[in-house]
Amino acid sequence: MSDQADWSLAPAAEIAAAVSAGRVGARAVTEAALARIGRLDPRVRAFTDFLPERALARADALDAARAGGQAPGPLAGVPFAVKNLFDIAGLPTRAGSKINRGREPAARDAALIRRLEAAGAVLLGGLNMGEYAYDFTGENVHDGDTHNPHDLTRMSGGSSGGSGGAVAAGFVPLALGSDTNGSIRVPSAFCGCFGLKPTYGRLSRAGSFPFVGSLDHVGPMARSARDLALAYDAMLGLDPDDPAQADRPAEPAGPSLEAGIGSLRIAVAGGYFARMGEPDAFAAVAAVARALGAERGIEIPEAARARAAAYLITAAEGATLHLERLRARPRDFDPAVRDRLIAGAMIPAPVIERAQRFRRWYRDAVGALFREVDVILAPATPCRAPRGGQKTFVLDGVELPVRANVGLYTQPISFIGLPVVAVPVRLDEGLPLGVQVIAAPWREDVALRVAHHLERAGVARAPVATLD
């Protein structure tokens, strides 16, 4: 791959290998990505903060270090971008809002940006998102909506909509998102990317603007399982700045990525996870199950209640976080977010305590399932990407608001912090669908192994959108 334009579409692993071997410079890779973004992002609207000067300076420093004999790192020269709730030094962390633009500029980059750059990656900028991450659509009244690169009339999904859009459009091979109730997995499904929501407490959230501390996760999105694993491994490690981070050793996923599915016990979630969705959502799960030889079903108990409890905790904790802003500047919120938050502030405390107590029960009940199986498969979303601006959809004969219901299959999983890789499935020439590959707590390595196997088998794939 010597043509500069090709580098904008290359996987992260390929870029890192080429930069490390001196076959291409980090500057050339960065310039190719910047050019593609400059040409095509006005149609996708993935970026809100474009940082070409910073990126080129970083790329030049990497090239100079390599010329000086320094090892360039496992992500050498890999361009990446982050959902704009991650601190970027010198910018106010807007988190998709108008209000946060008045914040002091961040003094330093978020922890995960620092770790990716320490591994040789190059930050290109901040990405669009739903206001304060309370969103599944990728729509933003302040910055404009991120459009789905595979069909610009469709939603990107959210709230990490810019992250899904940037990866699917081939602007970057790697992006960071956050996932409280599905905000990595939903845009991964709609935009046809691979997304990793790690175990709750695994990766440092330090320097990211919070939403719901009890449920917030951060993680990578990419066009291959290998690229997810590369980024994930580079971001591992304890960070005292995140009070919810678990005291676990770094357990990298890369070394076992090629191990295949071997004797893994894989089951398909039934009951709640086999209802409500459109037939395509279940066809995607069936295609993945066939490729894995997964014939058994499994019932995740009380999933509907788990979703309800996640919904309540989200509304109340989110409202608590934003209460002062709701008092002082209610008109500066996206009205759809504001009215949900105001209602959330009104939830009586016993309801939330009850939901948290139920969470503990549910964690133990679902944890017991992982004595019988290693992986559970479930749809990521109930449908393909809805039209941009679409307010309602019909699921199982009932008309429901899109914004609150796209995550009905993701919420019961993140509620207890299980690691998930959302894998992109193409059933036909139409829009992609996503399937959740769910593993036991702390077994991101298993979910990534399965995702990699599915990619090898041709069942999961994430082609760059045709935008030219």
Place this chain on the structure above:
Amino acid sequence: MAETETDLDAYAEAAAAMLGLAVEPEWRETIVVNLRVLRAAADLVGAFPLPDEAEAAPVFTA
């Protein structure tokens, strides 16, 4: 939680005052719609029997 639609509207008004939130009249309907969804979720969670010993799993460690 509250039993009727009227109750929810009255509850929203009283709760807004207690929380110090200045709710414009035109926001009220959406807030009540949201409260209705939250109430259904609360009823669903509340109907699940939990023993008194079932404590939440807080992150806080001394």
